[in-house]
Amino acid sequence: MAALLPPLRVCRGILKELRTMQGPKYKLSPAYSYIMDQFRKNKASSPPTASQLTVTGEMYCRAQQEAHHDSHTYLCLLASSRTHLALHKLYHGKGDRSREEVAGLVGLRLPTQPG
Amino acid sequence: MFRSIVRLQSQFGNILSPNKVCPRSPHFRFAFKYSSAITERKRFYQDVSISQGEGGLYEINLDRKKLKTPGGKLFTVPNEVLAIAVATEWDAQRDTLKFYTMHLTTLCNTALDNPTQRNKEQMINAALKFLETDTVCYRVDEPHGLVELQKNEYYVTIGSSSSILGPEIPEATKDTFRQHLNSYNFWSLTGLEFVITQLKSVVLSMGIVDRHLSVEQAVLLSRLEEEYQIQHWGNVEWAHDYDMYELRARTAAGALFVHLSSESSNVKRKLLQDREG
Numbered sequence A: 001m002a003a004l005l006p007p008l009r010v011c012r013g014i015l016k017e018l019r020t021m022q023g024p025k026y027k028l029s030p031a032y033s034y035i036m037d038q039f040r041k042n043k044a045s046s047p048p049t050a051s052q053l054t055v056t057g058e059m060y061c062r063a064q065q066e067a068h069h070d071s072h073t074y075l076c077l078l079a080s081s082r083t084h085l086a087l088h089k090l091y092h093g094k095g096d097r098s099r100e101e102v103a104g105l106v107g108l109r110l111p112t113q114p115g
Numbered sequence B: 001m002f003r004s005i006v007r008l009q010s011q012f013g014n015i016l017s018p019n020k021v022c023p024r025s026p027h028f029r030f031a032f033k034y035s036s037a038i039t040e041r042k043r044f045y046q047d048v049s050i051s052q053g054e055g056g057l058y059e060i061n062l063d064r065k066k067l068k069t070p071g072g073k074l075f076t077v078p079n080e081v082l083a084i085a086v087a088t089e090w091d092a093q094r095d096t097l098k099f100y101t102m103h104l105t106t107l108c109n110t111a112l113d114n115p116t117q118r119n120k121e122q123m124i125n126a127a128l129k130f131l132e133t134d135t136v137c138y139r140v141d142e143p144h145g146l147v148e149l150q151k152n153e154y155y156v157t158i159g160s161s162s163s164i165l166g167p168e169i170p171e172a173t174k175d176t177f178r179q180h181l182n183s184y185n186f187w188s189l190t191g192l193e194f195v196i197t198q199l200k201s202v203v204l205s206m207g208i209v210d211r212h213l214s215v216e217q218a219v220l221l222s223r224l225e226e227e228y229q230i231q232h233w234g235n236v237e238w239a240h241d242y243d244m245y246e247l248r249a250r251t252a253a254g255a256l257f258v259h260l261s262s263e264s265s266n267v268k269r270k271l272l273q274d275r276e277g
Helices: A008-026 A030-039 A053-092 A099-105 B001-012 B027-035 B080-091 B103-113 B119-132 B142-154 B171-182 B186-199 B204-207 B214-221 B224-233 B237-276
Strands: B041-042 B048-052 B058-062 B096-098
Touching: A008 A030, A008 A053, A008 B080, A030 A053, A030 B080, A053 B214, A053 B237, B048 B080, B058 B080, B080 B103, B080 B237, B103 B186, B103 B237, B119 B171, B119 B186, B119 B204, B142 B224, B186 B204, B186 B214, B186 B237, B204 B214, B204 B237, B214 B224, B214 B237
Parallel strands: none
Antiparallel strands: B041 B096, B048 B058
16 A cells, blocks of 8 residues: 655645645645644654654554544545546536527427517 | 515525524525535635634634525634634645535534534434444455454454344443433533444444544454455446545544544643642
């Protein structure tokens, strides 16, 4: 099974999604500030060494993994919503045909009302 | 009779009516709002923002008005992250509001309004009942490729069955599950129930919630047989991909909802430590 993407790629992915959703002013949104905050706080500078695996070190790593998983989940949410909507517009977004078109399918025309 | 229809019409289009019309029985209003066929409305606001209200609960503001649930209650969420995510959902809407894409909002509405009057006990029982028909427990005997795939991917052996009747789940397993599920609060259970319904599997849902699986992995496992058939017979984008992305979006929303609803206390503690240190 493929492992989770590295945090940097997840962060970039989320920011790309936000930019697609909100346009150039995405940096002003509360979501942007929160995401950047979280990624800065949980940044892993390097894999934990043996000395770091004390009680506090391990707790920090677990919170990091949780945040990583959550960020991955959020990226999945944003990306798949967008793709789903695009597919919907592409394949299922046409709505019903008009009555004229329906009549035209079988070679008939609608009667015209006088006046 | 005509006047009552007119009043219903005015309630129909108004999520944010500041003064409610003549009170009808709450149950009737719930049923009406939740069964209304309205799926799209024009976007009527410019800005979306969040604010903190009474009791530390967060509210969503669309321009100057506060968002309300379909049941008429004020829309409040227990933590800021969830509020930001919901606000982002509302902000993402363009000309029309597509409620069927706003999964987090829908989940919050369900948790707040509880239109079907569920309590924790009922939800836990429903989840345990679902365990008996869990997707992961059904193994096939043929075709051979699918058997191999199932053996490799479905490494959980909680009980398995090849027949149409479900597996026998021992009572001890059920009790362990029940105890575990009891530790989740009502909001988290709402989200969990949603994920279980989407994935058709309690095991996979717990896998996501415990962070063993990513959403993509869980969705793949849930659709294992379908993926096998797709590899064999080919992919139909407007059906297979459409379903898969919808499933991913809903599952991700549900999983995020569960995590955010069960984590709020931890987040607060961390912030306090940061300030002290």
